[in-house]
Amino acid sequence: MTDLRASEITHAAPNEAGFGDYVALLKPRVMSLVVFTAMVGLLVAPVSVHPFVAATSILFIALGGGASGALNMWYDADIDRVMKRTASRPVPSGRVQPGEALGLGLALSGISVLMLGLAANWFAAAFLAFTIFFYAVVYTIWLKRSTPQNIVIGGASGAFPPMIGWACATGGISIESVMMFMLIFFWTPPHFWALALFMNSDYEKAGVPMLTVTHGRKVTRNNILGYTVVLAPIAIGAAFTSIGGPLTLAVALVLNAFFLIGAYRIRKRDETVAQADNYAAERKFFRFSLAYLFLHFTAFMVEAALKAAGYGGW
């Protein structure tokens, strides 16, 4: 039967979901970061993994990330509805029912954890389960609406994927995977607060206690510089572990010098000047922060490839 009866059309939701809406629930852009960092964590580990098992493991780590995204969209539908940036998401726009998002999130959580356990090992699977719990419960349900430190502590869930990738290969944790975690963990606050500086009105409207809303822009600018100062030695220090080498060190030195300069400029900026040029420096810093993380992890991967070819490493 290829036709729809008039009553069916009348009673169908005006914005019935297509497949793409369910994909959007999984936050594909966040998933791409998860895929990339988990892949680097797995590839730079000192234990080789069968390529099919490696690809499957990364896929299920990404699916776990997507599941937590769906749970986040289920719980945050009320504030997403208020914010311009998120109002067109599947749940606030009415294309997907909240219960569907919750069901999809829970089902994919179970599938991803189970399949990662079968594909890689149960330590990695337990780590993935903890990460989903951390993002959905600790960040989304608890911290996001209660403290301006929400993205600092909640950022841990975005920093776990390279550790899970490493655990897939080695079955455990080591200083190298902890350094990769710390790199993302301390990168997250300057990255998000730079975004919050030019998206402030939205967070204010939604009542999300972003640092810019609770403590003002001056304090946020100070905090961006503070976290960038803490981040630099961690990023440079990671280059001295077994996953680093001369190339990683050179990349870390250059990237952190630029990142520090950018953070210092933001710290010195006057709010009136920033408003006048529509937060050009803050936008530039935000864009650079994306390149910063991507290039750091690319350097780890290239170093590992060089090491395998008899170059690279210490």
Add this chain to the structure above:
Amino acid sequence: MMNGKVFFTPEHELHKRRFSRNMGLGLVLAGFVALVFGLTVVKVTTGELQETYSQQSHGGSQP
């Protein structure tokens, strides 16, 4: 059929969305089956499943 001509009802927007959902779900399920099959083949050929079986049946010690 009217006057020897066949009339098709124009496809409604809802048709397209439902078709995309069905097609997407079908592809995801087919992909999942292929993935589990591939994983099984890899585990069997690399002997990982056999190792697990030996460990279980011999109380963790290798024969």
